Amino acid sequence: MYRLFYRQVIPVLLRFQRLRENMGVFREIQWKVDSLVLPCASPNHVSIREGDGERCVGCDDLVSAGDLEYRITLPGGRGLSFHGGCFGFWEAEMLRRGWLRQPVTRKHLE
Numbered sequence: 343m344y345r346l347f348y349r350q351v352i353p354v355l356l357r358f359q360r361l362r363e364n365m366g367v368f369r370e371i372q373w374k375v376d377s378l379v380l381p382c383a384s385p386n387h388v389s390i391r392e393g394d395g396e397r398c399v400g401c402d403d404l405v406s407a408g409d410l411e412y413r414i415t416l417p418g419g420r421g422l423s424f425h426g427g428c429f430g431f432w433e434a435e436m437l438r439r440g441w442l443r444q445p446v447t448r449k450h451l452e
C-alpha cells in the first residue's frame with residue numbers, strides 16, 4: 343500500500359505541481375505580452391547558448407550555467423534573454439495571436 347503510494351501517487355502529484363508552476367509562468371508571459379512588457383515584434387534571430395547569469399525576461403529568474411539561454415535580437419538591435427521554456431511560451435503566444443507567422447529559426451552557438 344505504501345509502496346503504491348510512493349511509486350504511483352507521488353510522481354503524479356509532483357507532475358501536477360510542476361504543471362501548476364508552469365501555468366503560472368505561462369500566464370505571467372501572456373500578461374507581459376498583453377501589457378507590451380515583452381516584445382510583440384518578430385526577432386531578427388534567436389541564438390542558443392549556455393546561460394551565464396542573464397535575467398530571463400519571461401520569468402525574471404536568472405538563466406544560470408547549465409540552463410540554455412535563448413537570446414533574441416529585435417529589429418533595432420535590442421537583445422533579450424529567455425530560458426528555453428519561457429521562450430517557447432512567448433513564441434507560442436505570439437503564434438496564437440498571429441503576431442508571428444512561423445516559429446523563429448534558432449541558431450545554436452558553440
Ligand SMILES: [Zn+2]
Pocket residue numbers: 398399400401402403424425428
Ligand atoms: Zn524564464
